[in-house]
Every structure is written in C-alpha cells, then in structure tokens.
Amino acid sequence: MEDQDKIDIHSCLRGDKNAYASIIRRHQARISRLMWRFCRHRQTCEELVQEVFVQAWLSLKDYRGDAPFEHWLSRIATFIGYRYWKQQAADKKRLAPTQNDLPAPTQINDMDLTKRGDMLHDLMARLDPEQRLVLTLLYFEECSIKDIARRMKWTVSKTKVRAFRARKKLRQIADDQNFLERIGWTP
Amino acid sequence: MDTLKAIEELIHTLRGENVPVFDVEGKVLWRIRTLELQNAVPLSQKIFWFASAVAASIAVYASVGAWKYITSPLHEFYNPLQEIRLW
Numbered sequence: 232m233e234d235q236d237k238i239d240i241h242s243c244l245r246g247d248k249n250a251y252a253s254i255i256r257r258h259q260a261r262i263s264r265l266m267w268r269f270c271r272h273r274q275t276c277e278e279l280v281q282e283v284f285v286q287a288w289l290s291l292k293d294y295r296g297d298a299p300f301e302h303w304l305s306r307i308a309t310f311i312g313y314r315y316w317k318q319q320a321a322d323k324k325r326l327a328p329t330q331n332d333l334p335a336p337t338q339i340n341d342m343d344l345t346k347r348g349d350m351l352h353d354l355m356a357r358l359d360p361e362q363r364l365v366l367t368l369l370y371f372e373e374c375s376i377k378d379i380a381r382r383m384k385w386t387v388s389k390t391k392v393r394a395f396r397a398r399k400k401l402r403q404i405a406d407d408q409n410f411l412e413r414i415g416w417t418p
Numbered sequence: 419m420d421t422l423k424a425i426e427e428l429i430h431t432l433r434g435e436n437v438p439v440f441d442v443e444g445k446v447l448w449r450i451r452t453l454e455l456q457n458a459v460p461l462s463q464k465i466f467w468f469a470s471a472v473a474a475s476i477a478v479y480a481s482v483g484a485w486k487y488i489t490s491p492l493h494e495f496y497n498p499l500q501e502i503r504l505w
Binding site: 248251255256259260263264273276277281284285288289344345347348351371401405406410411414 | 420421422424425428429432433434436437438439441442443445446447449450453
C-alpha cells in the first residue's frame with residue numbers, strides 16, 4: 232500500500248487526478264473513522280473528510296516521504312478536526328450559554344452503542360478542545376503521549392500535563408452529571 | 419468502580435462501533451477542479467493586464483519629459499507679492 236501511495240503521489244504531482252482518486256479510495260475509510268471521533272453529525276463529518284483530502288491535495292508537494300503517507304494524512308485530519316472543535320467552542324461561547332445538563336435518555340435499557348457513543352461525545356465536548364483532543368487520540372486512536380506530541384508538535388511534558396488535566400476534568404464532569412447512570416453503563 | 423476507568427472501558431467497547439464510511443472521491447475531485455479553475459487566470463485577463471502595463475509605461479515616459487515645465491502652485495501663490503511696493 233505504501234509503495235502504491237508513492238507511485239500515485241508521483242503521478243499526482245504531474246497533475247494526474249485519477250491517481251489521486253485511487254489514493255482517496257484507499258484511505259477514505261480510515262479517515263472517515265478518524266473524523267467520526269471529531270464529529271458525529273453525518274453531513275458535517277463527510278464535509279470534514281472532504282476537507283482533509285482537499286487540504287492533502289494542496290499540500291502534496293510538501294510531502295517529503297519521510298513518514299508513511301498514512302501518518303501524514305492522519306496528521307492533516309487531526310489538525311482539521313482540532314480546528315473544527317476550536318471553531319465550535321468559539322461559536323458556543325459567542326452564541327449561547329453553556330448547557331448544564333446532558334439530554335436525558337428516553338429509555339436507558341434500549342440504549343445501543345451508537346447512542347452511548349453520542350452521549351460520550353457530548354460529555355467530552357465539555358472539555359477544552361486541546362484536552363478533548365488529547366483524550367480522543369489517547370483513548371480512541373490508541374496513540375501514546377509521544378505520538379500525540381509528535382503529531383501536534385507539542386512537547387512531551389506539555390502533552391502529559393494536558394492528558395492529566397483532561398482526565399481529571401472528564402472524571403469531574405462525568406461525576407457531576409451522573410454520566411454512567413444516565414447511559415446505564417455498568418462495565 | 420472509578421468513573422474514569424468505566425469511561426475508558428466504554429471507549430474500548432465503542433472502538434467496535436459501526437462507523438459510517440463516506441465515499442468522497444467524486445466530491446473531492448470536483449472541489450479540486452473548482453479550486454484550480456478559480457485560481458487559473460484566463461488569457462483575456464492576462465492580455466488586459468499586459469496592455470495596461472504598456473499604457474502605464476508610455477504615460478510615465480511622457481510625463482517625465484513634461485515634469486520640468488511644471489511650476490509649483492505654492493511658488494505661484496507668493497511670487498507676485500514680492501513686487502508689491504510697501505512704501
């Protein structure tokens with residue numbers, strides 16, 4: 232896959248759009264999965280996935296090939312998702328007061344994985360974008376602290392502090408909201 | 419159980435969630451083509467820019483020659499006063 236990526240990138244740099252189409256086909260499932268961590272609204276998520284591939288096309292000439300293309304693309308996707316969160320946070324601050332309670336589920340017993348995922352997404356939306364990003368990459372993408380630091384160009388110590396604070400805040404918010412009871416989650 | 423541990427386990431379960439896969443190939447290529455079209459300058463516009471630059475150069479060349487004949491309006495304003503007899 233990596234070799235095929237390199238061949239296609241060379242063709243893309245000569246202006247071959249078909250080569251880029253095959254790159255998109257190879258990576259769109261993984262990028263869709265990653266962007267779903269940033270936005271669980273289908274239409275917006277699709278737009279974010281598109282944005283990732285458009286930005287990647289525009290930056291393709293800067294890809295040096297040191298790291299696998301997959302990692303390079305994930306980095307762009309993470310930055311776009313992070314930017315989306317920051318924009319959301321700014322809009323929320325400007326337009327409406329913060330909501331204090333999570334929406335109550337209608338029937339806890341019927342709650343499936345997707346609904347639980349939605350509620351966890353809402354809970355994590357109460358964190359600062361950078362804290363949310365650290366936890367998302369740490370838990371969902373199973374990145375190490377070093378990986379996150381490298382991906383976001385942060386220092387390792389700064390990333391560790393952010394992760395620590397994010398965990399603390401998430402626990403506090405979840406306790407305040409009785410989150411586990413609300414979603415009927417008993418591990 | 420600790421809340422954070424429980425959330426971590428929930429997240430672990432959520433990794434197996436069915437995630438929608440978006441087929442964005444067509445839309446991305448369309449957006450790229452649109453961007454390229456927006457950035458591309460049509461030939462007629464390039465010709466217009468070139469003609470404007472030539473016209474501006476001719477105007478500057480002609481005006482440099484005429485520069486030495488231009489009198490200062492300020493000088494014209496106080497110059498006649500010197501000829502007034504005060505006594």
